[in-house]
Amino acid sequence: QSALTQPASVSGSPGQSITISCTGTSSDVGGYNYVSWYQQHPGKAPKLIIYDVSNRPSGVSNRFSGSKSGNTASLTISGLQAEDEADYYCSSYTSRSTVVFGGGTKLTVL
């Protein structure tokens, strides 16, 4: 099972919006609405920020949003804040009843 493809890094200035892409196949991202996104700060455990493509868990800022088109999912962060600087991972359920993660994207807030 190959990892989902994410850009290694993205950056933006405070107040701007950024989008992180996550590309898979019809056997994972494209085949199910089970795409999730996780935020990980250095030395911390990952935190769920988006599930089922576009749903936000309770307590997660509405500045985070998710979408999907075909085999590519996207995470958008609007109104960038310094605290958003972290690593972001996408994940998908697969046709083999397994889970696959993306390689991760490092977000830098300039």
Add this chain to the structure above:
Amino acid sequence: QVQLVESGGGVVQPGRSLRLSCVASGFTFSRFGMHWVRQAPGKGLEWVAIVWYDGNNKYYGDSVKGRFTISRDNSKNTLFLQMNSLRAEDTALYYCARAGDGYIDYWGQGTLVTVSS
């Protein structure tokens, strides 16, 4: 509140075995599937395995299939990962995590496994 506490990590020689444990609290353990996810130093997340709520279904990542076994004891709210034939590339922080419906909603803080001679 949901708590997941891993233990059992340490330094082990290549080819040897190690058993990780994860004690869960703050929710009805027997109603949820559970994952193991690992992260090599400075690297990304890698999914390892999942066991369904009742222990009857188990699935593994390709890199650990045939060497690792996930299991659970619902009477003790505990998740296990038996790791055999360990390799240097298994060196990682191993997270225990609770399964949502197609996602992972809670993570432990991890236990570090180092495979080295």
